[in-house]
Each structure stands twice: as structure tokens, then as C-alpha cells.
Amino acid sequence: GDSVTQMEGPVTLSEEAFLTINCTYTATGYPSLFWYVQYPGEGLQLLLKATKADDKGSNKGFEATYRKETTSFHLEKGSVQVSDSAVYFCALSEGGATNKLIFGTGTLLAVQP
Amino acid sequence: NAGVTQTPKFQVLKTGQSMTLQCAQDMNHEYMSWYRQDPGMGLRLIHYSVGAGITDQGEVPNGYNVSRSTTEDFPLRLLSAAPSQTSVYFCASSYSGAWGHNEQFFGPGTRLTVL
Numbered sequence: 001g002d003s004v005t006q007m008e009g010p011v012t013l014s015e016e017a018f019l020t021i022n023c024t025y026t027a028t029g030y031p032s033l034f035w036y037v038q039y040p041g042e043g044l045q046l047l048l049k050a051t052k053a054d055d056k057g058s059n060k061g062f063e064a065t066y067r068k069e070t071t072s073f074h075l076e077k078g079s080v081q082v083s084d085s086a087v088y089f090c091a092l093s094e095g096g097a098t099n100k101l102i103f104g105t106g107t108l109l110a111v112q113p
Numbered sequence: 114n115a116g117v118t119q120t121p122k123f124q125v126l127k128t129g130q131s132m133t134l135q136c137a138q139d140m141n142h143e144y145m146s147w148y149r150q151d152p153g154m155g156l157r158l159i160h161y162s163v164g165a166g167i168t169d170q171g172e173v174p175n176g177y178n179v180s181r182s183t184t185e186d187f188p189l190r191l192l193s194a195a196p197s198q199t200s201v202y203f204c205a206s207s208y209s210g211a212w213g214h215n216e217q218f219f220g221p222g223t224r225l226t227v228l
Binding site: 004032034036041042043044045046049051089093099100101103104105106 | 117144146148153154155156157158161171203205207209214215216217218219220221222
């Protein structure tokens with residue numbers, strides 16, 4: 001079945017460092033891809049999404065490009081802030097009539113001042 | 114808009130007890146779902162609903178029941194709690210259709226401990 005694999009954490013960075021969190025997927029069809037973020041003690045919220053190959057999603061300085069040839073959707077940010085400390089989840093939607101999401105295991109990001 | 118609300122925030126049960134986790138949304142979303150979050154496993158889908166009166170099983174449905182009598186509410190029932198059901202439970206909602214492109218909105222979660 002469809003699945004999502006993302007890099008293990010925790011990832012610890014200094015403020016203003018460059019961030020990459022790797023995400024690869026396995027899918028039989030043409031999924032939509034998402035990054036959700038979970039701040040401490042809160043539920044998940046959508047960070048960005050891409051619905052077809054070569055789409056780039058972006059929000060709050062974060063970017064990810066839907067690469068069908070490498071089945072990847074890596075999350076990047078050029079300069080992280082302490083406020084970016086959170087757990088980041090890569091997810092795919094199988095499409096069709098439902099919105100079922102398949103999540104990766106999550107990557108904890110800790111940004112130090 | 115309150116968005117997606119969940120009650121209670123925390124709950125401790127003894128093995129064998131039953132309880133209902135409440136979830137409500139005020140965005141008129143057709144699609145609602147329940148996930149559980151466990152360390153190192155991400156979120157896994159328990160049950161979902163595409164509209165009032167329609168529910169279906171997700172990846173890990175055993176030990177849980179759901180019903181959807183209204184568009185707004187989607188309660189999750191634990192029939193006989195087990196320690197393996199210790200987890201954080203999230204409810205989510207979204208518009209249906211659009212072939213999976215729709216953003217899902219998550220509640221703040223319920224942290225359940227079963228002793």
C-alpha cells in the first residue's frame with residue numbers, strides 16, 4: 001500500500017541555519033502531498049501542500065517541491081528561527097472521494113538561539 | 114468559528130472501562146476522521162466519515178466505534194479500554210471531494226491513559 005518515509009529526528013539547528021527534512025513516498029496513483037506542523041501541546045496544522053508533479057508548495061519561508069521522478073517532497077527553509085521548533089509531518093492523500101491521509105513518523109526540529 | 118473542538122483534553126481510564134471522546138466542527142465539513150498518535154509511528158487513521166450516516170474503518174479500527182448522526186459531531190467510543198489504547202487522539206475535518214487535495218483541520222487532541 002501507499003506509504004511515507006521521512007528522516008529520523010530529532011534535528012537540532014542553530015538559529016538562521018538552513019533546514020532540510022527529507023520525505024519520500026510510495027504510491028500507486030497520483031497523490032497529493034502535504035507538510036503538517038505540530039507545535040508543542042497543539043494539534044496539527046497545514047504548512048504547505050502540492051497536488052501534482054513539479055508543483056512547489058510554500059508558506060512562512062518553508063518550501064517543498066513535488067518530485068515524481070524521485071518520489072520525494074523534501075521540506076526546506078533558508079533560515080530557521082526558534083519559533084520554528086516543532087514536529088513536522090509529511091503526508092500523502094490517496095485521492096478519490098475521501099481525504100484519507102497517510103503520515104510519516106514525524107521529525108522533531110529543535111532550533112537553538 | 115471555533116474550528117474543530119475535542120473533549121476532554123486529558124483522561125485516565127482503568128482497563129475495561131468505556132468512554133466516548135467528543136469531536137465537533139462548525140465549518141460544515143462533510144469529511145471527519147479520527148487518528149491516534151503514538152511515538153515513532155506518526156498518526157494512524159482509526160475511522161472516518163464522508164457524511165452524516167456514513168462511516169468506514171481506517172487502518173487501526175479494532176476496539177473503537179464511531180457514529181455520525183449530524184454533520185457537526187463525530188464521537189469516538191472505546192468499548193473496553195486496554196493499555197494498548199494509551200495514546201493521543203486527534204479528530205480532523207475537511208471538505209470532501211477535490212480528489213484528496215483538501216486541507217484537513219485538526220482538533221487540539223485528547224491525551225488518554227489506560228491503566
